[in-house]
Amino acid sequence: MKLLLKAGLLIDGTGTTAVSEGAVVIEGDRISKVCKQSELLESDISGAEIIHKPNGTLMPGFIEMHSHIHCSAHTDAYTHITTESNETFLMRGTQAVRSALSSGVTTMRDLGSRNEVVFPLRKGIQDGIIPGPRFLVAGTPITTTGGHCNMFGTEANTSHEVVQAIRQQFKLGADHIKIMSTGGGFTPGTNVRAPQYSSEVLRGAVEDAERLGLKVAAHCHAAKGVVNCVKAGVHNLIHCSWLAEDPENMYDYDTDIADEMAEKGIYIDPTLALSHLNRMRGRIPVPGPGPASDPGRRFEILRDMWDRGVKFVTGMDSGMTNANFDDFAYIPQVMVEEMGISPIEAIICSTKTSADCLGMEAEIGTLSESKSADVLIIDGDPSADIKLLHSVDTIVSQGKIVKKEGILLI
Structure with a gap:
């Protein structure tokens, strides 16, 4: 199958200036050419199915870095996860992945x-x-015994047990390793202000995962947990909330540790759209220790980390309450509106930087020849208005048309 996509603008995801009157040629599941429409040859056009959106923008497909596909995203998501069967989870997951692709x-x-x-x-x-x-x-x-997400996790307490759990996930074919370095709000009774694992245990986990060719992502709310993860060389920090040990204080942000993150090339997924979605959908935060209690200071910290060179990726924590699987576009929107970065910078986080974090930069994340044909056409110019990422006109995933000129085909 040969496909020719044309639009008024092209954002290739590399950070270069958007190209006017752009075109992408797709053959099979690969991009064979990225150019201006004036540079198309007859051989590029001949035999191709053509989709043309004069007022649209071509860009790479979104990369969602943090989901829980068997969670319901409902208010009673915790009840669902602790009472439903694996068969029900499979049905939820089937719906979740379709919903994500459709967005x-x-x-x-x-x-x-x-x-x-x-x-x-x-x-x-x-x-x-x-x-x-x-x-x-x-x-x-x-996670630890009784620790965060123990209801669907592997409980491991010692370094030996953690390494054993990593090897089991590798044996099953895991693409990444997830470890809960602190407590979390989704699991009653766990302590979001304290580490679950020491830096030594985490370092052993990273070393064994790297031996197996895997990267480690770590859930971390507590500031001490963040420090432990950075010292251990964890590849990707999730949430990175910097919550202080003392409940009288909200945050314990350490700029030296932020600098160390940048130096080590550690990627951060701050799941920053969650509080926005909860407010938008009428869920009033309960007074407590979470980042939603002081969102202004939270975004000040994240912006300072950005300015220090820390790399941000785009994870939703979809499946948690109010985080639906088709909500991805809220992540770059909140990055622009609350962190104050530019739309192009947020788009790069959503594509290239997230691909880099996954170690898949040769395959996805930018529009370039020989890469996987994961291409969107947005209705309008998202580099001028980031909210237009909610208006996806056409979706091509690994060379297959998923949505064409506003019509969903799956």
Whole structure:
């Protein structure tokens, strides 16, 4: 199959200036040419199915870095996750991956779902049984006994047990490792202000994962947990909330540690759209220790980290209450509106930087010759108005048309 996509603008994801009157030629599941429309040859056009959006923008597909596909995203998501069967989780997951793909997510990483659910779901997508994006999975997250997400995690307390859990996930075919370095708000009774693992245990986890060719993502709310993760060389920090040990204080932000993150090339997924979605959908934050209690200071910290050179990726924590699987575009929107970065910078985080974090920069993240044909056409110019990322006109995922000129085909 040969496909020619044309639009008024082209954003290739590299950070270069948008190209006017851009074109992308796709052959099979690969991009064969990226150029201005005036540079197209007859051989590029001949035999191609053409989709042309004069007022649209071509750009790479979205990369969603943090989902839990068997969670419901409902107010009672915790009740669902603790009472429903694996069969129900599979049905939820099937709906979740279709919903994500339908919104323009062409690569999706699940960072914590039951092995019995997420591995068969990945196989179902790969075999074409169900529609979904390129799907990367960690499987069960590693946590302490009774720790955060223990209800669908692997409980491991000592360094030996953690390494053993990593090897088991590797054996099952995990693409990444997820470890819960602190408590979390989704699991009652866990302490969001204290570490679950020492830096020594985390370092052992990173070393063994690297030996197996895997990267480690760590959930961390507590500032001490953030420090432990950075000292251990964890590749990707999730939330990175900097919560102070003393409940009388909200945050304990350490600029020296932020600088160390930047120096080590550690990627941060701050899941910063969650509080926005909760406010938008009428969920009033309960007074407590979470980042939602002081969002202004939270975004000041994130902006300072950005200015120090810390690299940000785009994870939703989809499946948590009010974080639906088709909500991706709110992430770059909040980055622009609350962190104060430019729309192009937010788009790069949503594409190229997230691909770099996954170690898949040769395959996805930018529009360039020989890369996977994961391409969107946006209705309008998102480099001028980031909210236009909600208006996806056309979706091509690995060379297959998922949505064409506003009509969903899956």
